[in-house]
Amino acid sequence: MSYHQQLTIGLFGFGVVGEGLYKVLEKTPSLKATIKKVCIKNPEKKRNAPAELFTTDKNEILFDEEINVIVEVINESEAAFEIVSTAFKNGKAVVSASKKMIAEHLPEILQLQKETGLPFLCEAAACASIPVIRNLEEYYDNDLLHAIKGIINGSTNYILTKMFEDKLDFKQALLQAQQLGFAEADPTLDIDGWDALNKWCILLNHAYGIVASPQQIVFNGIQSIQLSDALVAKEKNYQIKLVAQAQKLQNGKVAAFVLPQFVKQEDHLAFVKNEYNGVVIESGFADKQFFYGKGAGSFPTASAVLSDISALRYDYKYEYKKLYHHVPGELTEDFYLKVYLSFDDWKYIPREKLEWIEEWHAEDDRKYLVGVLPFKELKNSTWWKENNTSLIVSPEPIIEDVEIRKLKKKSLELAGVI
Numbered sequence: 001m002s003y004h005q006q007l008t009i010g011l012f013g014f015g016v017v018g019e020g021l022y023k024v025l026e027k028t029p030s031l032k033a034t035i036k037k038v039c040i041k042n043p044e045k046k047r048n049a050p051a052e053l054f055t056t057d058k059n060e061i062l063f064d065e066e067i068n069v070i071v072e073v074i075n076e077s078e079a080a081f082e083i084v085s086t087a088f089k090n091g092k093a094v095v096s097a098s099k100k101m102i103a104e105h106l107p108e109i110l111q112l113q114k115e116t117g118l119p120f121l122c123e124a125a126a127c128a129s130i131p132v133i134r135n136l137e138e139y140y141d142n143d144l145l146h147a148i149k150g151i152i153n154g155s156t157n158y159i160l161t162k163m164f165e166d167k168l169d170f171k172q173a174l175l176q177a178q179q180l181g182f183a184e185a186d187p188t189l190d191i192d193g194w195d196a197l198n199k200w201c202i203l204l205n206h207a208y209g210i211v212a213s214p215q216q217i218v219f220n221g222i223q224s225i226q227l228s229d230a231l232v233a234k235e236k237n238y239q240i241k242l243v244a245q246a247q248k249l250q251n252g253k254v255a256a257f258v259l260p261q262f263v264k265q266e267d268h269l270a271f272v273k274n275e276y277n278g279v280v281i282e283s284g285f286a287d288k289q290f291f292y293g294k295g296a297g298s299f300p301t302a303s304a305v306l307s308d309i310s311a312l313r314y315d316y317k318y319e320y321k322k323l324y325h326h327v328p329g330e331l332t333e334d335f336y337l338k339v340y341l342s343f344d345d346w347k348y349i350p351r352e353k354l355e356w357i358e359e360w361h362a363e364d365d366r367k368y369l370v371g372v373l374p375f376k377e378l379k380n381s382t383w384w385k386e387n388n389t390s391l392i393v394s395p396e397p398i399i400e401d402v403e404i405r406k407l408k409k410k411s412l413e414l415a416g417v418i
């Protein structure tokens with residue numbers, strides 16, 4: 001595809017993102033990109049565009065030789081993967097926002113790009129309007145990326161902000177998010193952490209060259225967080241955020257997870273409120289950089305799709321340098337996490353699994369402790385997600401130097417404290 005070539009787009013989906021893109025493209029004539037046809041599911045729905053633009057037959061787009069770009073923004077991941085695969089096989093460049101589809105089919109999508117040499121751009125699938133993928137690909141194109149962490153789900157961040165600032169309980173905050181359109185009628189994908197997990201699989205790939213399936217990553221959402229947890233956080237001068245994070249350890253391997261976290265007031269992520277997203281990147285020599293913006297919504301998401309379409313005119317494609325030209329990152333479970341656990345009854349907490357406990361409090365209705373758990377325990381068990389137990393990781397949760405900690409445990413044992 002050359003700079004002067006006209007981009008003729010076949011669009012799949014005309015919902016929040018698809019219609020947003022249609023409107024944004026109308027206002028960007030300089031791009032030399034036109035939508036030739038839009039494939040939707042329900043032919044009866046009223047559309048804010050000429051009727052002749054629409055079809056329900058995907059092949060009308062996928063086999064149209066004039067169409068050189070497929071923009072896939074539908075909400076069904078298996079159908080989306082089929083569309084993307086056929087588009088590649090028919091020689092078309094692809095732009096997609098479907099995070100679930102990409103996370104679930106990452107190896108196949110990488111293979112299709114390798115085989116066809118065609119571009120697959122998906123900036124909108126990570127943090128919508130925040131251009132984090134292209135920065136990871138181009139600017140952080142080295143193996144000096146020390147750590148990356150982010151608030152990458154707007155609905156959960158909205159709910160946590162309301163629990164914190166307006167002292168709403170979880171249900172009230174969720175209801176308010178739904179009324180304002182920040183959470184779906186069925187909010188489990190966001191609330192239980194699935195959406196952040198899918199995005200994190202995509203970002204781990206561009207940050208470290210890791211190809212991980214969602215099943216490999218330890219994650220949780222905010223469904224178990226209580227108002228009492230927010231009060232404890234406030235006492236300690238922390239906020240609670242759902243944070244996706246990855247860090248290169250001294251052994252060169254990468255620790256990665258998506259879990260609720262206590263965040264210090266001076267942390268960049270404490271600044272990210274309501275439905276906004278934020279990502280902090282820490283590299284070898286540049287210290288920290290902070291990206292902030294809208295992680296969802298019609299125009300913010302459409303603007304990322306538009307930017308990808310525009311990049312196609314420069315023959316841009318991800319090179320996946322960290323995967324193909326460096327030694328790709330490898331996930332490890334060999335580290336420890338400092339955690340806060342709040343729970344209804346001690347019987348739900350296998351205390352013997354904790355390396356040590358630093359602090360504990362017991363009220364009649366709710367108890368909590370702060371201690372250290374092997375990450376493997378989170379990977380291999382589910383007690384920490386069950387029985388109304390709430391696990392929140394500490395501000396700097398990753399502990400590598402466990403030998404010293406073991407000694408500390410020993411000394412506490414000798415002192416009869418544990």
Ligand SMILES: NC(=O)c1ccc[n+]([C@@H]2O[C@H](COP(=O)([O-])OP(=O)(O)OC[C@H]3O[C@@H](n4cnc5c(N)ncnc54)[C@H](OP(=O)(O)O)[C@@H]3O)[C@@H](O)[C@H]2O)c1
Pocket residue numbers: 012013014015016017018039040041042043045073074075076079097098099100124125128295296297298301
């Ligand atoms: N909304 C956001 O802020 C946002 C942000 C980042 C990424 N995304 C991702 O972008 C994608 C689209 O999200 P959205 O919010 O725009 O969804 P949406 O409003 O629910 O719209 C989905 C669209 O896909 C169409 N569709 C569904 N299945 C189809 C099929 N098999 N063939 C053709 N069309 C089909 C629907 O057709 P009908 O109109 O006929 O029902 C509808 O137009 C999702 O993967 C989502 O995760 C969304």
